[in-house]
Amino acid sequence: MLASIAPSAASADASSAVTVAAKGYDLDIASAPFPDLKVTVSQTTDLVSQGLVVSWTGAGKNSVRPDNGSGGQDFLQIAQCWGEDPDNLGHPDRTTCQYGGFPGKPASTRDVAVTDEFVNARDAQYTSPSNGFTIPAVTAIPYRAPNGRSVASVFKNAQGVLTHYVLDPLTGKVQSASGTAVKDGVVLPDKISSVDLATNEFYTQYTTNEVPWVGSSNTGTGSVKFEAQTVMQSPGLGCGAPVTATDGSVMGQSCWLVVIPRGTQDVGESYITKSGLLWDAWKHSVAIKLDFKPIGVRCSIGSTEKQLSGSELVAAAIASWQPNLCSGPTGSSFVLSTGNEADALNTASEKTPSPLALTSRPLQTSKVDPVQYAPVALSGLAVSFSIDRRVKPVGDVPQKYKDRDTEAFTSLNLTPRLIAKLLTNSYLDSLPTRAPATSASLTYFGYVDSSNPGHNARNITVDPDFLAVNDEEWKYQDLTGPSLGDLLLPSGRSDEALQLWRYVLSDPEAVDFLNGVPDPWKMVVNPWYTSDASINKSGTAMTVPRVDFPKSDPIERAATKDGQTPVNLVAWRPYTADFENGAYLTLRGDGQELGDWNPNSSPAKWGKSVRNLVGTQRVIGLTTTAAAARYQTVTAALRNASGSFVTANSTSLLAAAAAMTPSAGNARVLEYDPTSASAKAAASAYPMTMPVYAALNPVQTDAGLRAIYANMIRYAVTKGQIPGTAVGQLPDGYASLPQSWVDQAVVAANAIEKGISPIVVAPTAPAATASVAAPYVKAPAVASPAVTAPVAAAAVSATDPTATGASAGPLVGKPTPADPVIGPIPAAIPAGLLSGLLAAGGVPLISRIRRRS
Secondary structure (H helix, E strand, O other): OOOOOOEOOOOOOOOOOEEEEOOOOOOOHHHOOOOOOEEEEOOOOOEOOEEEEEEEEOOOOOOEOOOOOOOOEOEEEEEEEOOEOOOOOOOEOHHHEEOOOOOOOOOOOOEEEEOHHHOOHHHHHHEEOOEOOOEOEEEEOOOEOOOOOEOOEEEEOOOOOEEEEEEOOOOOOEEEEOOOOEEOOEEOHHHOOEEEOOOOOOOOOOOOOOEEEEOOOOOOOEEEEEEEOOOOOOOOOOOOOEEEOOOOOEEEOOEEEEEEEEOOOOOOOOOOOOOOOOHHHHOOOEEEEEOEOOOOOOOOOOOOEEEEEEOHHHHHHHHHHHHHHOOOOOOOEEEEEEOOHHHHHHHHOOOOOOOEEEEOOOOOOOOOOOOEEEEEEEEEEEEEEEEEOOEOOOOOOOHHHHOOOOOEOOOOEEOHHHHHHHHOOOOHHHOOOOOOOOOHHHHHHOOOEOOEOOOOOOOHHHOHHHHOOOOHHHHHEOOOOHHHOOOEOEOOOOHHHHHHHHHHHOOHHHHHHHOOOOOOOOOOOOOOOOOOOOOOOOOOOOOOOOOOOOOOOOOEEOOOOOOOOOEEHHHHOOOEOOHHHHHHHHHHOOOOOEEEEEOOOOOOEEEEOOOOOOOOOEEEEEEEHHHHHHOOOEEOEEEOOOOOEEOOOHHHHHHHHHOOEEOOOOOOOEEOOOOOHHHHOOOOOOOOEEEEEEEEOOOOOOHHHHHHHHHHHHHHHOHHHOEOOOOOOEOOOOOOOEHHHHHHHHHHHHHHHHOOOHHHHOOOOOOOOOOOOOOOOOOOOOOOOOOOOOOOOOOOOOOOOOOOOOOOOOOOOOOOOOOOEEOOOOOOOOOHHHHHHHOOOOOOOOOOOOOOO
């Protein structure tokens, strides 16, 4: 074990957080609902598709949630806008805000029926006249996109047919309409019965990032996570689109984050019911400028493009490094295909030219390992969660907990046994509702019906096992939903999956649970996942540890009417696109829950539920520490081998690195083994820490390609280890590599470039390799092997690579968001996953082609 482990020298950028006060910014502070409001945004520069923390003081106290007739009381609304108001410089233009995507929500639409005498003069140009008692006046704030197009406001005529008017982009007046008469720029009222601006070509309730309601505590303070969207997720915003300055430099199109304070009532109303875009509310908005990295800016056209393959853990770091790796004789742009690390490493171990493998494990072989391993990143897996409080409506609930109702939980503890329960669909809510109670799993659970459910908990938040290791406040919550019964998990094989299963199996209590032993509260494992063949309903034991996350239970909810297709476990709880997608969905409060059956679609299919909004979110997702940091999701504290609950941060990642031991297959590849003596002695170590190695057989025949890979490795472990948000720096969610790791990486890079094989320089005895597919069997404790220093391949001096790089034009393509639907095997991949990999100040071209199998 390393006695101590210090990161290499590095310095971080200063924070770009910005605070704006209503005083001095509000256009009518005398009538402001919260004149003392101050809003802080956690990051305002170098933005990609990511999460931001928006916090505030001086807002309304004890906010009231919305209901069917009111938008709530004393709350805030948050939206992203792209344009500046020409009449109020330094303020955003309300016609450029992505707002109103949730139809039918009071105070959260772009349009509203109004009484003529209460129409503000600033709104008159967007207001249609009333027609007696038949048709009310309608004020509809249009939406203008950066390309000059306006949202076609959708009106229903007297026959209920949807018609449209189009606004002149210069005057904002109606310039044409279909099926309606226009006079003096106004649609005549005898053709209008309603307006629906939530129906538009730029965003929908499935894609919008707006926050229609977020409340404050009884002190007027609060915070919320907000999804910053680029042009990749929202073409209608255009944020981050490349803009070329007169000097030839390329910047990303900036945008605004806007907070709209709402008090207790609107003008002419007893409650808050009108749109926040109407001038009486909008004039009190507080906005902060957001500067984005340019989307699509990468290496110069014609530069070489080389392949990287394997671990998703390092994807965010490579995205940041890419623009600084383009120039020089060994410079290149890189295409990363994330997928099964073992497959990538097998290919990289051959003598024929191949992609550079990125792996956390050595080659699984009984022969001498021919691969050079260069550590390039220190990261790990994380469990993200977004769970808002909902106190029990009855019972003796302490007032202090009632006062926090709808606020988000910020801490959660998990043990290996709790992880095992989430991975095995052992909570009732993780299985399709209305499935036959005679199914093998439900019968095994002792489930009869909802009033006699047996001993297995509905979800993790009501599991006594969970309540025993978490704050007592959890026991006063009334939380339900399928997304609290399991983890959002990616499909396919990976080193990350194997490491999580190893973590589970390091705990005797979790092993007993998987072997069919009830926990102290009589909860049992789903019988389709047990490691005991005599109990497993398939007749064979589930093999663990393993490199995937199976959905083994064949339970199925039968079709009932309208030609509905059956709902199996994959349709009920679909896989995520990848680990990063888990953090993205958690940020959005999207638990991937099944929606309604749509018999009118072609073909008829199940839809997807709209995400839960702030105050009602309840999602748990498996992700990486880098993705959790990017999307600003809160992560769970995991119980480590010493019995401590630890969250992931630079300190805990480095503590785990110090406790790592040589892997069985190759002493040059370290691993965090939770059963080792060093891990049990490391109280501050994060147990899901994982190293990432760049790996290649140095006798591959393309010397030029090897030199390019060596250049990338050298940059990654030197300038690429400086923490920060700027191009070329190490993003949050990683720890800077210890100096001893840097030294090993430089030696390995030089060996790769010069063709020095580890077989020749430092032969190692082959080690027996355990099959990851073998059933887990308890074994007697054995002494941990002594840790040896990394094997030096050759004593060659390091040289820093050239790291300047030129930029190119934007990538082509402007997707239009559409309402998603899911079939038997859903696989919704949000565009947000592309932009962070296409944005790195510049943006490297990094492939999200899935190669998991």
